[in-house]
Amino acid sequence: MEDCFSRQKLFAPIGEKGQVKLSQKHVFILGAGALGTANAEQLVRAGVGQITIADRDYVDWSNLQRQQLYAEEDARNAVPKAIAAKKRLNAIHSGATIHEVVGDMGVEELHEIIPEVDLIIDATDNFETRMKVNDIAQFYKKTWIYGACVGSYGLSFTVVPEKTPCLHCLLGVLPSEGATCDTAGIISPAVQMVVAHQVTEAMKVLVGDYEALRSKIVSFDLWKNEFSSVDVSSLKKGACPSCGEIQQYPYLKEDSQTKTTVLCGRDTVQIRPMETMKRDLEVLNRILLRTSGEVKKTPYVLMYQQGPYRLVFFQDGRVLVHGTKDVGKAKSLYNQCVG
Amino acid sequence: MTIQVNGKQIDLPQSVNHISDLLNHYNLQSNQVIVELNQAIVDQKLHADTQIQNGDQVELVHFVGGG
Numbered sequence A: 001m002e003d004c005f006s007r008q009k010l011f012a013p014i015g016e017k018g019q020v021k022l023s024q025k026h027v028f029i030l031g032a033g034a035l036g037t038a039n040a041e042q043l044v045r046a047g048v049g050q051i052t053i054a055d056r057d058y059v060d061w062s063n064l065q066r067q068q069l070y071a072e073e074d075a076r077n078a079v080p081k082a083i084a085a086k087k088r089l090n091a092i093h094s095g096a097t098i099h100e101v102v103g104d105m106g107v108e109e110l111h112e113i114i115p116e117v118d119l120i121i122d123a124t125d126n127f128e129t130r131m132k133v134n135d136i137a138q139f140y141k142k143t144w145i146y147g148a149c150v151g152s153y154g155l156s157f158t159v160v161p162e163k164t165p166c167l168h169c170l171l172g173v174l175p176s177e178g179a180t181c182d183t184a185g186i187i188s189p190a191v192q193m194v195v196a197h198q199v200t201e202a203m204k205v206l207v208g209d210y211e212a213l214r215s216k217i218v219s220f221d222l223w224k225n226e227f228s229s230v231d232v233s234s235l236k237k238g239a240c241p242s243c244g245e246i247q248q249y250p251y252l253k254e255d256s257q258t259k260t261t262v263l264c265g266r267d268t269v270q271i272r273p274m275e276t277m278k279r280d281l282e283v284l285n286r287i288l289l290r291t292s293g294e295v296k297k298t299p300y301v302l303m304y305q306q307g308p309y310r311l312v313f314f315q316d317g318r319v320l321v322h323g324t325k326d327v328g329k330a331k332s333l334y335n336q337c338v339g
Numbered sequence B: 001m002t003i004q005v006n007g008k009q010i011d012l013p014q015s016v017n018h019i020s021d022l023l024n025h026y027n028l029q030s031n032q033v034i035v036e037l038n039q040a041i042v043d044q045k046l047h048a049d050t051q052i053q054n055g056d057q058v059e060l061v062h063f064v065g066g067g
């Protein structure tokens, strides 16, 4: 096999030994949006042996400006992001094993995946999921790397269990999603800057160079030319319910899981059936064709447009209702379709 | 007064005297931001009581959910 990694092996902190270590590691990337695709591409190019990438969404035209693994064809066919990502990652480097997960990452799913992996990369778009990641990472004592961005601003922090404060220590209470939704838009360089920090920290963890970890929280605004790096070690709280002396993992309790979720920054509600099911899109297609709405079926999803609302049905039973933030309205549209 | 925020010189209006005023000035909520004043983190509960002075160095890190 050709050696794709010669230049990286010349980089002394990684070297031949580090390269072997990278090839034996398994990284979990939660989210295949802007942060997820950029993290995945760099980690695969760096020679990480196994990647599991999970996302509940499908590729939309508005993603192409910054979600680097996708092309027009994926948006045209509304390909689930995890599937489109896997295809591109395999083309970039066939030596990596990519596991794709199309669907929601609930507590149950996290319990299945996390024990298998060496590191968790946060590439989600909401605090609720991040707090779940934070708890599960503490539970299994895995390092996870927080990253987030909006506009031209971004930040990152590496959470090392039993060493650094966790996200719960830093945040206290969960910030309301409304204040964090990206109505301000996003430029691609802000994504790439966050990812540069995440991937470098990931490489350090994977080759075992813990000494080199940044240990500070880093934030920047590329448009305003601001940069900051803050030592937050004093914020580690002994009484933290996620990482403190008495660990309760509050976000892993089943009752904190919701059936409906309003997706951040978009006029979209996700409805997830209580029990996992397999939806026969062919049957649904035939039923919906008899209604006044417009139906489009791709190999992966079924789209149903009714007036200003668009419903997208997935094979795993989930439905995204676009065009409303109102959970009640979304449910009634959903019930009109599937009864 | 003039202070340094995230490495940049900033002229503040007279109404800004405490950390909490500064957060208001930037439209930030106390529970979403970590404040460092002259290299020491200021506890969230003390934002309203902590004065800022001319020449202070402040770092503000606010958490966002996007990605």
Ligand SMILES: [Zn+2]
Pocket (backbone or CB within 6 Å): A165, A166, A167, A168, A169, A170, A237, A240, A241, A242, A243, A244
């Ligand atoms: Zn904690």
